[in-house]
Amino acid sequence: MSGLFAVFRKELCDHFSSYRFVILFALIAMVSFITSYMAGLHMKENLEALAKTRFPFLMLFSSQGALFSMIQFVAFFGPLIGLILGFDSINRERAQGTLIKLVSQPIYRDAVINGKFLAGVATISVLLVSVVLVISGFGLAIVGVVPEIEEIWRLLIYILISIFYISFWLGISILFSILFKGIATSALASVALWIFLSFFISLGAEVAANAVAPQDSKSQTKPELFVKNMRIKETVSLSSPMVLYSKATETIINPMRKTTGSFIMMGPMEELLSSRFKNPLSLGQSMIVVFPHMTTLIAITLICFAISYLVFIKQEIRT
Amino acid sequence: MDADTIIETVNLTKKYKKYEAVSDLNLKVKEGEVFGFLGPNGAGKTTTLLMLLGLSQPTSGSAEICGLDPLRKAKEVKRVVGYLPENVGFYGDLDAVQSLEYVASLNGIQKSKIAEKTEELLELVGITKDAHKKIGAFSRGMKQRLGIAEVLIKEPSILFLDELTLGLDPEGALRLIDLIHSLNRDRKITVLLCSHNLHQVQKISNRVGIMINGKMIAEGSIESLAKEKFGLGEKEYSLEEIYMKYFQEV
Numbered sequence A: 001m002s003g004l005f006a007v008f009r010k011e012l013c014d015h016f017s018s019y020r021f022v023i024l025f026a027l028i029a030m031v032s033f034i035t036s037y038m039a040g041l042h043m044k045e046n047l048e049a050l051a052k053t054r055f056p057f058l059m060l061f062s063s064q065g066a067l068f069s070m071i072q073f074v075a076f077f078g079p080l081i082g083l084i085l086g087f088d089s090i091n092r093e094r095a096q097g098t099l100i101k102l103v104s105q106p107i108y109r110d111a112v113i114n115g116k117f118l119a120g121v122a123t124i125s126v127l128l129v130s131v132v133l134v135i136s137g138f139g140l141a142i143v144g145v146v147p148e149i150e151e152i153w154r155l156l157i158y159i160l161i162s163i164f165y166i167s168f169w170l171g172i173s174i175l176f177s178i179l180f181k182g183i184a185t186s187a188l189a190s191v192a193l194w195i196f197l198s199f200f201i202s203l204g205a206e207v208a209a210n211a212v213a214p215q216d217s218k219s220q221t222k223p224e225l226f227v228k229n230m231r232i233k234e235t236v237s238l239s240s241p242m243v244l245y246s247k248a249t250e251t252i253i254n255p256m257r258k259t260t261g262s263f264i265m266m267g268p269m270e271e272l273l274s275s276r277f278k279n280p281l282s283l284g285q286s287m288i289v290v291f292p293h294m295t296t297l298i299a300i301t302l303i304c305f306a307i308s309y310l311v312f313i314k315q316e317i318r319t
Numbered sequence B: 001m002d003a004d005t006i007i008e009t010v011n012l013t014k015k016y017k018k019y020e021a022v023s024d025l026n027l028k029v030k031e032g033e034v035f036g037f038l039g040p041n042g043a044g045k046t047t048t049l050l051m052l053l054g055l056s057q058p059t060s061g062s063a064e065i066c067g068l069d070p071l072r073k074a075k076e077v078k079r080v081v082g083y084l085p086e087n088v089g090f091y092g093d094l095d096a097v098q099s100l101e102y103v104a105s106l107n108g109i110q111k112s113k114i115a116e117k118t119e120e121l122l123e124l125v126g127i128t129k130d131a132h133k134k135i136g137a138f139s140r141g142m143k144q145r146l147g148i149a150e151v152l153i154k155e156p157s158i159l160f161l162d163e164l165t166l167g168l169d170p171e172g173a174l175r176l177i178d179l180i181h182s183l184n185r186d187r188k189i190t191v192l193l194c195s196h197n198l199h200q201v202q203k204i205s206n207r208v209g210i211m212i213n214g215k216m217i218a219e220g221s222i223e224s225l226a227k228e229k230f231g232l233g234e235k236e237y238s239l240e241e242i243y244m245k246y247f248q249e250v
Helices: A002-017 A019-049 A070-086 A091-095 A099-103 A110-143 A149-179 A183-212 A223-237 A241-253 A268-275 A283-314 B045-052 B074-080 B096-106 B111-125 B140-152 B170-187 B198-204 B222-230 B239-249
Strands: B005-016 B019-030 B034-038 B060-065 B081-084 B158-162 B190-194 B207-212 B215-220
Touching (some): A002 A019, A002 A110, A002 B096, A019 A070, A070 A110, A070 A183, A091 A099, A091 A149, A091 A183, A110 A149, A110 A283, A149 A241, A149 A283, A183 A223, A241 A283, B019 B045, B019 B215, B034 B045, B034 B170, B034 B198, B045 B060, B045 B158, B045 B190, B074 B081, B081 B140, B096 B111, B096 B140, B111 B140, B140 B170, B158 B170, B170 B198, B198 B239, B207 B222, B207 B239, B215 B222
Parallel strands (some): B034 B190, B034 B207, B081 B158
Antiparallel strands (some): B005 B019, B005 B060, B207 B215
Protein backbone atom coordinates (compact mmCIF):
# COMPACT_ATOMS: atom_id res chain seq x y z
CA MET A 1 0.00 0.00 0.00
CA SER A 2 2.93 2.35 0.65
CA GLY A 3 3.83 2.24 -3.05
CA LEU A 4 0.29 3.04 -4.14
CA PHE A 5 0.05 5.92 -1.68
CA ALA A 6 3.43 7.32 -2.72
CA VAL A 7 2.49 7.27 -6.43
CA PHE A 8 -0.96 8.69 -5.64
CA ARG A 9 0.49 11.56 -3.61
CA LYS A 10 3.10 12.40 -6.24
CA GLU A 11 0.53 12.37 -9.04
CA LEU A 12 -1.95 14.47 -7.09
CA CYS A 13 0.78 16.98 -6.36
CA ASP A 14 1.74 17.05 -10.06
CA HIS A 15 -1.87 17.61 -11.14
CA PHE A 16 -2.52 20.47 -8.78
CA SER A 17 0.76 22.20 -9.54
CA SER A 18 0.66 21.79 -13.32
CA TYR A 19 -0.14 24.85 -15.41
CA ARG A 20 -2.42 22.91 -17.71
CA PHE A 21 -4.65 21.91 -14.80
CA VAL A 22 -4.72 25.43 -13.36
CA ILE A 23 -5.63 26.88 -16.79
CA LEU A 24 -8.31 24.25 -17.37
CA PHE A 25 -9.74 24.71 -13.90
CA ALA A 26 -9.86 28.48 -14.31
CA LEU A 27 -11.58 28.09 -17.67
CA ILE A 28 -14.18 25.66 -16.38
CA ALA A 29 -14.82 27.67 -13.23
CA MET A 30 -15.21 30.84 -15.29
CA VAL A 31 -17.63 29.29 -17.80
CA SER A 32 -19.65 27.61 -15.02
CA PHE A 33 -19.75 30.89 -13.16
CA ILE A 34 -21.01 32.84 -16.18
CA THR A 35 -23.52 30.12 -17.09
CA SER A 36 -24.99 30.03 -13.60
CA TYR A 37 -24.99 33.80 -13.36
CA MET A 38 -27.02 34.03 -16.56
CA ALA A 39 -29.28 31.20 -15.42
CA GLY A 40 -29.65 32.86 -12.01
CA LEU A 41 -30.67 36.19 -13.47
CA HIS A 42 -33.11 34.50 -15.84
CA MET A 43 -34.58 32.46 -12.97
CA LYS A 44 -34.90 35.44 -10.68
CA GLU A 45 -37.15 37.16 -13.20
CA ASN A 46 -39.22 34.02 -13.70
CA LEU A 47 -39.51 33.24 -10.00
CA GLU A 48 -40.85 36.70 -9.26
CA ALA A 49 -43.71 36.03 -11.68
CA LEU A 50 -44.58 32.61 -10.31
CA ALA A 51 -46.48 31.79 -7.15
CA LYS A 52 -44.56 28.59 -6.37
CA THR A 53 -41.89 26.72 -8.22
CA ARG A 54 -40.60 23.32 -7.15
CA PHE A 55 -36.85 22.82 -6.82
CA PRO A 56 -35.73 26.30 -7.87
CA PHE A 57 -32.21 25.65 -6.61
CA LEU A 58 -31.61 22.82 -9.07
CA MET A 59 -32.64 25.09 -11.90
CA LEU A 60 -29.31 26.85 -11.43
CA PHE A 61 -27.70 23.77 -12.94
CA SER A 62 -30.32 22.83 -15.50
CA SER A 63 -31.50 26.22 -16.81
CA GLN A 64 -29.78 27.51 -19.88
CA GLY A 65 -27.80 30.66 -19.42
CA ALA A 66 -26.62 32.52 -22.49
CA LEU A 67 -25.77 29.37 -24.44
CA PHE A 68 -25.98 26.24 -22.33
CA SER A 69 -26.72 24.96 -18.86
CA MET A 70 -24.09 23.81 -16.39
CA ILE A 71 -24.92 20.14 -17.01
CA GLN A 72 -24.72 20.59 -20.78
CA PHE A 73 -21.36 22.28 -20.34
CA VAL A 74 -19.96 19.41 -18.26
CA ALA A 75 -21.39 16.88 -20.75
CA PHE A 76 -19.60 18.58 -23.65
CA PHE A 77 -16.35 19.74 -22.11
CA GLY A 78 -15.99 17.57 -18.98
CA PRO A 79 -14.26 14.83 -21.00
CA LEU A 80 -11.46 17.28 -21.80
CA ILE A 81 -10.54 17.32 -18.10
CA GLY A 82 -10.20 13.54 -18.07
CA LEU A 83 -8.24 13.53 -21.32
CA ILE A 84 -5.87 16.28 -20.21
CA LEU A 85 -5.18 14.58 -16.90
CA GLY A 86 -4.30 11.22 -18.41
CA PHE A 87 -3.13 11.43 -22.03
CA ASP A 88 0.58 11.36 -21.12
CA SER A 89 0.49 9.60 -17.76
CA ILE A 90 2.41 6.46 -18.80
CA ASN A 91 4.18 7.36 -22.03
CA ARG A 92 5.73 10.50 -20.51
CA GLU A 93 7.22 8.36 -17.73
CA ARG A 94 8.48 5.99 -20.41
CA ALA A 95 9.93 8.82 -22.51
CA GLN A 96 11.80 10.41 -19.61
CA GLY A 97 13.04 7.03 -18.34
CA THR A 98 11.28 7.16 -14.99
CA LEU A 99 8.91 4.25 -15.58
CA ILE A 100 11.65 1.63 -15.28
CA LYS A 101 12.87 3.37 -12.13
CA LEU A 102 9.36 3.23 -10.67
CA VAL A 103 8.75 -0.43 -11.42
CA SER A 104 12.18 -1.46 -10.18
CA GLN A 105 11.25 -0.22 -6.71
CA PRO A 106 9.76 -2.75 -4.27
CA ILE A 107 6.16 -2.01 -5.21
CA TYR A 108 3.63 -4.03 -7.15
CA ARG A 109 3.42 -2.88 -10.71
CA ASP A 110 -0.29 -2.14 -10.42
CA ALA A 111 0.49 0.48 -7.77
CA VAL A 112 1.72 2.70 -10.62
CA ILE A 113 -1.45 2.56 -12.69
CA ASN A 114 -3.79 2.48 -9.69
CA GLY A 115 -2.03 5.47 -8.14
CA LYS A 116 -2.24 7.44 -11.36
CA PHE A 117 -5.90 6.62 -11.94
CA LEU A 118 -6.93 7.32 -8.34
CA ALA A 119 -5.04 10.63 -8.34
CA GLY A 120 -6.86 11.58 -11.54
CA VAL A 121 -10.23 10.64 -10.02
CA ALA A 122 -9.42 12.61 -6.85
CA THR A 123 -8.48 15.65 -8.94
CA ILE A 124 -11.71 15.39 -10.95
CA SER A 125 -13.71 15.07 -7.72
CA VAL A 126 -12.07 18.12 -6.14
CA LEU A 127 -12.66 20.10 -9.33
CA LEU A 128 -16.33 19.16 -9.66
CA VAL A 129 -17.16 19.58 -5.99
CA SER A 130 -15.55 23.01 -5.87
CA VAL A 131 -17.31 24.17 -9.06
CA VAL A 132 -20.69 22.94 -7.75
CA LEU A 133 -20.06 24.61 -4.38
CA VAL A 134 -19.09 27.90 -5.99
CA ILE A 135 -22.19 27.85 -8.20
CA SER A 136 -24.39 26.91 -5.24
CA GLY A 137 -23.05 29.75 -3.13
CA PHE A 138 -23.38 32.14 -6.00
CA GLY A 139 -26.91 30.92 -6.73
CA LEU A 140 -27.91 31.35 -3.11
CA ALA A 141 -26.85 34.95 -3.29
CA ILE A 142 -28.67 35.66 -6.55
CA VAL A 143 -31.86 33.62 -6.21
CA GLY A 144 -32.07 33.74 -2.45
CA VAL A 145 -33.59 30.28 -2.14
CA VAL A 146 -32.18 27.75 0.31
CA PRO A 147 -31.88 24.23 -1.17
CA GLU A 148 -34.08 21.46 0.19
CA ILE A 149 -32.54 18.21 1.43
CA GLU A 150 -33.71 16.40 -1.68
CA GLU A 151 -32.04 19.00 -3.87
CA ILE A 152 -28.76 18.45 -2.02
CA TRP A 153 -29.06 14.69 -2.52
CA ARG A 154 -29.78 15.19 -6.20
CA LEU A 155 -26.72 17.42 -6.50
CA LEU A 156 -24.56 14.80 -4.76
CA ILE A 157 -25.77 12.13 -7.18
CA TYR A 158 -25.14 14.51 -10.06
CA ILE A 159 -21.55 14.99 -8.85
CA LEU A 160 -21.09 11.23 -8.52
CA ILE A 161 -22.35 10.56 -12.06
CA SER A 162 -20.13 13.38 -13.37
CA ILE A 163 -17.09 11.90 -11.60
CA PHE A 164 -17.70 8.53 -13.29
CA TYR A 165 -18.33 10.20 -16.64
CA ILE A 166 -15.08 12.19 -16.57
CA SER A 167 -13.21 9.21 -15.09
CA PHE A 168 -14.26 7.18 -18.12
CA TRP A 169 -12.38 9.66 -20.30
CA LEU A 170 -9.49 9.59 -17.87
CA GLY A 171 -9.40 5.79 -18.27
CA ILE A 172 -9.48 6.15 -22.06
CA SER A 173 -6.59 8.61 -22.07
CA ILE A 174 -4.53 6.43 -19.70
CA LEU A 175 -5.19 3.43 -21.97
CA PHE A 176 -3.94 5.38 -24.99
CA SER A 177 -0.90 6.55 -23.03
CA ILE A 178 -0.07 2.88 -22.41
CA LEU A 179 -0.75 1.77 -25.98
CA PHE A 180 1.04 4.61 -27.79
CA LYS A 181 4.66 5.52 -27.20
CA GLY A 182 4.30 9.02 -28.60
CA ILE A 183 2.67 11.60 -26.33
CA ALA A 184 1.23 13.50 -29.32
CA THR A 185 -0.22 10.27 -30.73
CA SER A 186 -2.00 9.38 -27.50
CA ALA A 187 -3.35 12.93 -27.17
CA LEU A 188 -4.61 12.88 -30.75
CA ALA A 189 -6.18 9.43 -30.37
CA SER A 190 -7.97 10.50 -27.18
CA VAL A 191 -9.37 13.67 -28.75
CA ALA A 192 -10.38 11.78 -31.89
CA LEU A 193 -12.32 9.24 -29.85
CA TRP A 194 -13.95 12.02 -27.82
CA ILE A 195 -15.09 13.77 -31.00
CA PHE A 196 -16.32 10.50 -32.48
CA LEU A 197 -18.24 9.30 -29.43
CA SER A 198 -19.60 12.69 -28.47
CA PHE A 199 -20.52 14.25 -31.79
CA PHE A 200 -20.51 11.70 -34.59
CA ILE A 201 -22.52 9.00 -32.85
CA SER A 202 -25.71 11.08 -32.99
CA LEU A 203 -25.17 11.62 -36.71
CA GLY A 204 -24.53 7.90 -37.13
CA ALA A 205 -27.67 7.15 -35.13
CA GLU A 206 -29.73 9.25 -37.49
CA VAL A 207 -28.22 7.57 -40.55
CA ALA A 208 -28.81 4.11 -39.08
CA ALA A 209 -32.38 4.95 -38.07
CA ASN A 210 -33.21 6.36 -41.50
CA ALA A 211 -31.67 3.37 -43.21
CA VAL A 212 -33.74 0.87 -41.20
CA ALA A 213 -36.95 2.89 -40.84
CA PRO A 214 -36.92 5.63 -43.46
CA GLN A 215 -39.07 8.68 -42.93
CA ASP A 216 -40.59 10.31 -45.93
CA SER A 217 -40.74 14.03 -45.50
CA LYS A 218 -43.28 14.53 -48.32
CA SER A 219 -45.88 11.91 -47.41
CA GLN A 220 -46.96 11.32 -43.84
CA THR A 221 -44.89 8.67 -42.10
CA LYS A 222 -46.73 5.81 -40.43
CA PRO A 223 -46.71 6.15 -36.62
CA GLU A 224 -45.14 2.68 -36.18
CA LEU A 225 -42.33 3.61 -38.56
CA PHE A 226 -41.81 6.90 -36.77
CA VAL A 227 -41.58 5.15 -33.38
CA LYS A 228 -39.22 2.53 -34.85
CA ASN A 229 -37.04 5.27 -36.28
CA MET A 230 -36.92 7.08 -32.94
CA ARG A 231 -36.18 3.89 -31.04
CA ILE A 232 -33.25 3.01 -33.30
CA LYS A 233 -31.93 6.53 -33.07
CA GLU A 234 -32.12 6.44 -29.29
CA THR A 235 -30.58 2.97 -28.99
CA VAL A 236 -27.65 3.80 -31.25
CA SER A 237 -27.06 7.16 -29.60
CA LEU A 238 -26.86 5.43 -26.21
CA SER A 239 -23.48 4.07 -27.28
CA SER A 240 -22.19 7.60 -26.69
CA PRO A 241 -21.09 8.21 -23.07
CA MET A 242 -22.16 11.83 -23.51
CA VAL A 243 -25.74 10.79 -24.31
CA LEU A 244 -25.78 8.38 -21.36
CA TYR A 245 -24.49 11.08 -19.07
CA SER A 246 -26.81 13.81 -20.38
CA LYS A 247 -29.91 11.66 -20.03
CA ALA A 248 -28.95 10.51 -16.54
CA THR A 249 -28.03 13.94 -15.18
CA GLU A 250 -30.93 15.80 -16.79
CA THR A 251 -33.36 13.38 -15.15
CA ILE A 252 -31.62 13.61 -11.78
CA ILE A 253 -31.32 17.39 -11.77
CA ASN A 254 -34.81 17.99 -13.15
CA PRO A 255 -37.40 16.08 -11.02
CA MET A 256 -40.13 17.08 -13.47
CA ARG A 257 -38.57 14.81 -16.09
CA LYS A 258 -40.27 11.46 -15.93
CA THR A 259 -38.43 9.68 -18.70
CA THR A 260 -35.06 9.88 -20.36
CA GLY A 261 -36.65 9.91 -23.81
CA SER A 262 -40.15 10.77 -24.94
CA PHE A 263 -41.79 10.46 -28.31
CA ILE A 264 -44.58 12.91 -27.48
CA MET A 265 -44.13 16.13 -29.32
CA MET A 266 -45.77 19.21 -27.84
CA GLY A 267 -45.80 22.86 -28.63
CA PRO A 268 -44.82 25.41 -25.96
CA MET A 269 -48.44 26.23 -25.07
CA GLU A 270 -49.39 22.56 -24.75
CA GLU A 271 -46.34 22.00 -22.60
CA LEU A 272 -47.29 24.93 -20.35
CA LEU A 273 -50.83 23.61 -19.99
CA SER A 274 -49.75 20.07 -19.20
CA SER A 275 -47.18 21.29 -16.68
CA ARG A 276 -50.03 22.47 -14.44
CA PHE A 277 -50.93 18.84 -13.82
CA LYS A 278 -47.38 17.53 -13.51
CA ASN A 279 -45.92 16.38 -10.24
CA PRO A 280 -42.23 15.89 -9.69
CA LEU A 281 -40.70 12.45 -9.35
CA SER A 282 -39.30 11.47 -6.01
CA LEU A 283 -35.52 10.95 -5.84
CA GLY A 284 -35.97 7.18 -5.67
CA GLN A 285 -38.15 7.18 -8.79
CA SER A 286 -35.71 9.41 -10.68
CA MET A 287 -32.96 6.97 -9.72
CA ILE A 288 -34.98 4.06 -11.09
CA VAL A 289 -35.49 5.91 -14.38
CA VAL A 290 -31.77 6.54 -14.84
CA PHE A 291 -30.52 3.33 -13.24
CA PRO A 292 -29.61 1.67 -16.58
CA HIS A 293 -27.76 4.79 -17.69
CA MET A 294 -25.89 5.10 -14.42
CA THR A 295 -24.87 1.45 -14.27
CA THR A 296 -23.75 1.53 -17.90
CA LEU A 297 -21.67 4.63 -17.25
CA ILE A 298 -20.06 3.07 -14.17
CA ALA A 299 -19.52 -0.22 -16.04
CA ILE A 300 -17.80 1.37 -19.05
CA THR A 301 -15.56 3.39 -16.73
CA LEU A 302 -14.51 0.26 -14.85
CA ILE A 303 -14.11 -1.78 -18.04
CA CYS A 304 -11.97 0.93 -19.56
CA PHE A 305 -9.74 1.04 -16.49
CA ALA A 306 -9.60 -2.77 -16.34
CA ILE A 307 -8.34 -2.89 -19.94
CA SER A 308 -5.67 -0.26 -19.16
CA TYR A 309 -4.70 -2.24 -16.07
CA LEU A 310 -4.34 -5.53 -17.94
CA VAL A 311 -2.40 -4.03 -20.83
CA PHE A 312 -0.03 -2.27 -18.43
CA ILE A 313 0.54 -5.36 -16.29
CA LYS A 314 1.28 -7.51 -19.35
CA GLN A 315 3.58 -4.96 -21.00
CA GLU A 316 7.32 -5.39 -20.77
CA ILE A 317 8.95 -2.26 -19.44
CA ARG A 318 12.52 -1.64 -20.55
CA THR A 319 12.75 2.15 -20.26
CA MET B 1 22.43 -22.80 -4.66
CA ASP B 2 25.76 -22.60 -2.79
CA ALA B 3 25.93 -20.73 0.49
CA ASP B 4 28.01 -17.89 -0.93
CA THR B 5 26.15 -17.65 -4.25
CA ILE B 6 23.82 -14.66 -4.32
CA ILE B 7 22.72 -14.73 -7.97
CA GLU B 8 22.17 -17.92 -9.90
CA THR B 9 20.50 -18.65 -13.22
CA VAL B 10 19.85 -22.08 -14.68
CA ASN B 11 19.25 -22.33 -18.44
CA LEU B 12 17.62 -18.91 -18.38
CA THR B 13 16.13 -18.19 -21.79
CA LYS B 14 14.16 -15.29 -23.22
CA LYS B 15 12.60 -15.41 -26.66
CA TYR B 16 10.78 -12.65 -28.49
CA LYS B 17 8.80 -14.62 -31.07
CA LYS B 18 11.61 -16.34 -33.01
CA TYR B 19 14.41 -14.10 -31.76
CA GLU B 20 16.33 -15.54 -28.83
CA ALA B 21 17.55 -12.60 -26.72
CA VAL B 22 19.02 -14.78 -23.97
CA SER B 23 19.85 -18.40 -24.54
CA ASP B 24 20.37 -21.01 -21.79
CA LEU B 25 22.21 -18.66 -19.48
CA ASN B 26 23.91 -20.34 -16.55
CA LEU B 27 25.40 -17.74 -14.28
CA LYS B 28 26.66 -17.69 -10.71
CA VAL B 29 27.65 -14.55 -8.86
CA LYS B 30 29.12 -14.82 -5.39
CA GLU B 31 28.25 -12.59 -2.49
CA GLY B 32 30.44 -9.51 -2.23
CA GLU B 33 32.01 -9.74 -5.66
CA VAL B 34 31.98 -7.29 -8.55
CA PHE B 35 30.94 -9.13 -11.67
CA GLY B 36 31.62 -7.44 -15.00
CA PHE B 37 28.86 -8.32 -17.46
CA LEU B 38 30.26 -7.65 -20.90
CA GLY B 39 28.98 -7.84 -24.43
CA PRO B 40 28.12 -5.77 -27.48
CA ASN B 41 24.83 -3.91 -27.86
CA GLY B 42 21.91 -6.34 -28.19
CA ALA B 43 23.84 -9.18 -26.54
CA GLY B 44 21.08 -9.71 -23.98
CA LYS B 45 22.65 -8.10 -20.89
CA THR B 46 19.77 -5.74 -20.08
CA THR B 47 17.21 -8.48 -20.81
CA THR B 48 19.03 -10.68 -18.30
CA LEU B 49 18.97 -7.91 -15.68
CA LEU B 50 15.25 -7.38 -16.25
CA MET B 51 14.58 -11.10 -15.82
CA LEU B 52 16.64 -11.12 -12.63
CA LEU B 53 14.53 -8.25 -11.32
CA GLY B 54 11.26 -9.96 -12.20
CA LEU B 55 10.40 -7.25 -14.71
CA SER B 56 10.53 -9.61 -17.66
CA GLN B 57 9.21 -13.13 -17.73
CA PRO B 58 11.72 -15.78 -18.89
CA THR B 59 10.59 -18.09 -21.68
CA SER B 60 12.25 -20.98 -19.85
CA GLY B 61 14.80 -21.67 -17.15
CA SER B 62 14.98 -20.22 -13.68
CA ALA B 63 16.76 -17.60 -11.62
CA GLU B 64 17.39 -17.00 -7.96
CA ILE B 65 18.43 -13.83 -6.18
CA CYS B 66 19.33 -14.28 -2.50
CA GLY B 67 17.39 -17.54 -2.69
CA LEU B 68 14.27 -15.79 -4.05
CA ASP B 69 12.53 -16.46 -7.35
CA PRO B 70 12.28 -13.07 -9.09
CA LEU B 71 9.11 -14.07 -10.89
CA ARG B 72 7.18 -15.15 -7.82
CA LYS B 73 8.79 -12.87 -5.26
CA ALA B 74 9.42 -9.81 -7.42
CA LYS B 75 8.69 -7.33 -4.65
CA GLU B 76 11.07 -9.04 -2.21
CA VAL B 77 13.77 -9.27 -4.88
CA LYS B 78 13.39 -5.58 -5.69
CA ARG B 79 13.80 -4.85 -2.00
CA VAL B 80 17.34 -6.31 -2.00
CA VAL B 81 18.40 -5.25 -5.49
CA GLY B 82 19.12 -1.69 -6.52
CA TYR B 83 18.89 -1.20 -10.29
CA LEU B 84 20.35 1.75 -12.12
CA PRO B 85 19.27 1.48 -15.77
CA GLU B 86 21.28 2.68 -18.75
CA ASN B 87 19.22 5.82 -19.31
CA VAL B 88 17.93 6.50 -15.86
CA GLY B 89 15.26 9.18 -15.82
CA PHE B 90 14.39 11.83 -13.28
CA TYR B 91 11.55 14.21 -12.70
CA GLY B 92 13.16 17.45 -13.82
CA ASP B 93 10.89 19.63 -11.71
CA LEU B 94 11.98 18.00 -8.45
CA ASP B 95 15.20 18.73 -6.64
CA ALA B 96 17.63 16.04 -5.44
CA VAL B 97 16.14 15.89 -1.94
CA GLN B 98 12.55 15.62 -3.22
CA SER B 99 13.56 12.91 -5.68
CA LEU B 100 15.28 10.90 -2.94
CA GLU B 101 12.29 11.38 -0.64
CA TYR B 102 9.97 10.06 -3.33
CA VAL B 103 12.13 6.96 -3.89
CA ALA B 104 12.32 6.49 -0.11
CA SER B 105 8.52 6.62 0.17
CA LEU B 106 8.22 4.06 -2.65
CA ASN B 107 10.53 1.83 -0.61
CA GLY B 108 8.35 2.22 2.46
CA ILE B 109 11.11 3.84 4.50
CA GLN B 110 9.88 5.42 7.73
CA LYS B 111 9.30 9.18 7.48
CA SER B 112 11.47 9.86 10.52
CA LYS B 113 14.47 8.21 8.86
CA ILE B 114 14.12 9.71 5.38
CA ALA B 115 15.74 13.12 6.12
CA GLU B 116 18.74 11.54 7.81
CA LYS B 117 19.26 8.98 5.03
CA THR B 118 18.85 11.59 2.33
CA GLU B 119 21.49 13.82 3.86
CA GLU B 120 23.89 10.92 4.34
CA LEU B 121 23.52 9.67 0.77
CA LEU B 122 23.82 13.08 -0.83
CA GLU B 123 27.07 13.49 1.02
CA LEU B 124 28.25 10.04 -0.02
CA VAL B 125 27.69 10.72 -3.72
CA GLY B 126 29.00 14.27 -3.40
CA ILE B 127 26.04 16.41 -4.38
CA THR B 128 25.18 17.99 -1.04
CA LYS B 129 25.85 21.45 -2.46
CA ASP B 130 23.26 20.91 -5.19
CA ALA B 131 20.70 19.21 -2.98
CA HIS B 132 18.05 21.86 -3.60
CA LYS B 133 18.79 22.46 -7.26
CA LYS B 134 16.20 21.24 -9.78
CA ILE B 135 17.32 17.96 -11.38
CA GLY B 136 16.49 19.45 -14.78
CA ALA B 137 19.60 21.60 -14.35
CA PHE B 138 21.87 18.67 -13.36
CA SER B 139 24.73 17.47 -15.56
CA ARG B 140 24.78 13.83 -16.64
CA GLY B 141 27.43 13.00 -14.06
CA MET B 142 25.36 14.55 -11.27
CA LYS B 143 22.31 12.63 -12.43
CA GLN B 144 24.25 9.37 -12.32
CA ARG B 145 25.41 10.19 -8.79
CA LEU B 146 21.87 10.95 -7.74
CA GLY B 147 20.80 7.69 -9.39
CA ILE B 148 23.30 5.83 -7.20
CA ALA B 149 21.98 7.62 -4.11
CA GLU B 150 18.47 6.55 -5.09
CA VAL B 151 19.40 2.89 -5.40
CA LEU B 152 21.33 3.00 -2.13
CA ILE B 153 18.46 4.43 -0.10
CA LYS B 154 16.93 0.98 0.30
CA GLU B 155 20.27 -0.40 1.55
CA PRO B 156 20.49 -3.11 -1.11
CA SER B 157 22.60 -6.25 -0.99
CA ILE B 158 23.05 -6.24 -4.76
CA LEU B 159 23.52 -3.47 -7.32
CA PHE B 160 22.70 -3.86 -11.01
CA LEU B 161 24.48 -1.08 -12.87
CA ASP B 162 23.78 -0.81 -16.57
CA GLU B 163 26.25 1.38 -18.47
CA LEU B 164 26.95 3.48 -15.41
CA THR B 165 29.57 5.71 -16.98
CA LEU B 166 28.06 6.10 -20.45
CA GLY B 167 28.41 9.64 -21.72
CA LEU B 168 30.51 10.83 -18.79
CA ASP B 169 33.82 12.65 -19.02
CA PRO B 170 36.85 10.51 -17.97
CA GLU B 171 37.24 12.25 -14.61
CA GLY B 172 33.54 11.90 -13.77
CA ALA B 173 33.57 8.26 -14.85
CA LEU B 174 36.62 7.55 -12.72
CA ARG B 175 35.00 9.11 -9.66
CA LEU B 176 31.90 6.99 -10.15
CA ILE B 177 33.89 3.81 -10.57
CA ASP B 178 35.82 4.61 -7.39
CA LEU B 179 32.51 5.16 -5.60
CA ILE B 180 31.22 1.77 -6.72
CA HIS B 181 34.49 0.16 -5.67
CA SER B 182 34.22 1.69 -2.20
CA LEU B 183 30.58 0.61 -1.87
CA ASN B 184 31.61 -2.93 -2.69
CA ARG B 185 34.56 -2.83 -0.32
CA ASP B 186 33.00 -0.98 2.63
CA ARG B 187 29.37 -2.06 2.49
CA LYS B 188 29.96 -5.53 1.01
CA ILE B 189 27.48 -4.85 -1.78
CA THR B 190 27.56 -7.34 -4.65
CA VAL B 191 27.77 -5.51 -7.98
CA LEU B 192 26.70 -6.67 -11.42
CA LEU B 193 28.25 -4.15 -13.74
CA CYS B 194 27.26 -3.99 -17.42
CA SER B 195 29.63 -1.79 -19.35
CA HIS B 196 31.34 -1.24 -22.67
CA ASN B 197 34.22 0.47 -20.92
CA LEU B 198 36.46 -2.54 -20.43
CA HIS B 199 39.23 -0.59 -18.74
CA GLN B 200 36.86 0.45 -15.94
CA VAL B 201 35.44 -3.05 -15.62
CA GLN B 202 38.96 -4.48 -15.35
CA LYS B 203 39.76 -1.99 -12.60
CA ILE B 204 37.09 -3.15 -10.19
CA SER B 205 35.80 -6.57 -11.28
CA ASN B 206 36.64 -9.83 -9.55
CA ARG B 207 35.19 -11.86 -12.40
CA VAL B 208 33.70 -11.13 -15.79
CA GLY B 209 31.23 -12.79 -18.14
CA ILE B 210 31.22 -12.21 -21.88
CA MET B 211 27.86 -12.48 -23.57
CA ILE B 212 27.41 -12.43 -27.30
CA ASN B 213 24.16 -13.01 -29.20
CA GLY B 214 22.37 -14.07 -26.03
CA LYS B 215 24.95 -16.70 -25.10
CA MET B 216 27.50 -16.54 -22.31
CA ILE B 217 30.65 -17.51 -24.15
CA ALA B 218 33.14 -17.01 -21.32
CA GLU B 219 33.03 -16.55 -17.58
CA GLY B 220 35.73 -16.29 -14.95
CA SER B 221 38.47 -14.09 -13.58
CA ILE B 222 40.42 -11.95 -16.03
CA GLU B 223 43.57 -14.02 -15.40
CA SER B 224 41.80 -17.31 -16.07
CA LEU B 225 40.25 -16.02 -19.30
CA ALA B 226 43.63 -14.71 -20.44
CA LYS B 227 45.18 -18.09 -19.68
CA GLU B 228 42.44 -19.82 -21.65
CA LYS B 229 42.87 -17.66 -24.72
CA PHE B 230 46.55 -16.80 -24.73
CA GLY B 231 48.08 -19.56 -22.63
CA LEU B 232 50.70 -19.19 -19.91
CA GLY B 233 53.20 -16.41 -20.30
CA GLU B 234 54.89 -13.43 -18.79
CA LYS B 235 52.72 -10.88 -20.54
CA GLU B 236 49.69 -9.47 -18.76
CA TYR B 237 46.73 -9.11 -21.06
CA SER B 238 44.16 -6.39 -20.78
CA LEU B 239 40.47 -7.18 -20.65
CA GLU B 240 40.08 -5.42 -23.97
CA GLU B 241 42.50 -7.83 -25.67
CA ILE B 242 40.76 -10.82 -24.10
CA TYR B 243 37.31 -9.55 -25.04
CA MET B 244 38.32 -8.85 -28.64
CA LYS B 245 39.83 -12.34 -28.94
CA TYR B 246 36.55 -13.93 -27.85
CA PHE B 247 34.51 -11.55 -29.96
CA GLN B 248 36.51 -12.26 -33.12
CA GLU B 249 36.19 -16.01 -32.61
CA VAL B 250 32.41 -15.76 -32.43
